Amino acid sequence: MDIYLQPVAFVKNTRTDLSDDFWGSVVSEIELVETIPAEAFKGIDEFSHLEIIFHFDQSDKTSMVYSGHPRGNKNWPHTGIFAQRKKDRPNALGLTIVELVKREGNKIWVKYLDAINGTPILDIKPVMKEFLPAGKIRQPKWSIELMKDYWS
């Protein structure tokens, strides 16, 4: 069962390297592909936050493993791929909640998107508080350590 997708937009920003951390100051421009009209963004600026689903098109399929130590750090437990957010994963899908800065026609600008320049975007959805977790978030200690400098 193959599912065929096409980019709806592409990322433009100053980030070209695949390193893990320090995404806090990156602002990204997202421009719709030519076949999608600007009306697809109508009313989007009524929302403060968006979910961006993108394709890790630079990820290396041959280095995908179903479990391993996060970032190869043996101080952190051997963990399954679906308990990690790393880019070398089945289907190479990325997903981040971003802050919408502004919209102009078929372009939006967002903060806190951890995708490099040229990344294909597959979907954009508005964040509604009704879709955020209701209860308290529980997560392992290694994941808090891993995220320490991510948004610096």
Place this chain on the structure above:
Amino acid sequence: MDIYLQPVAFVKNTRTDLSDDFWGSVVSEIELVETIPAEAFKGIDEFSHLEIIFHFDQSDKTSMVYSGHPRGNKNWPHTGIFAQRKKDRPNALGLTIVELVKREGNKIWVKYLDAINGTPILDIKPVMKEFLPAGKIRQPKWSIELMKDYWS
């Protein structure tokens, strides 16, 4: 630029109709496909919440429009597809934050997944509080009205 994806798992639950509301009581079983080993779920139960990216495989491509009134309700503003979460959308990707109930081998059970029985799942990611919106969520009044009975 075509991107080819394959299901990593499928949804099993009691929900077979495509209606919009009343997802609150649905518990879904998610079983990995045979080609993905159970180790891919190792450590997942250290997380309380997961993000599930799925494919709206029953959505009708011919009824996809780039803008319109949410749920066809003319009391709500004419809005672009990327300012809505409806299923008839480019690439037909669904995305929901769910609560993890338990894991057994290559299966997990989750609450608050708004996908019907048989839905192909494309990715599963752990929710880390560092990826949740930092600031206050702003969203239009129509979206709050639309969500009124969604999780009932």
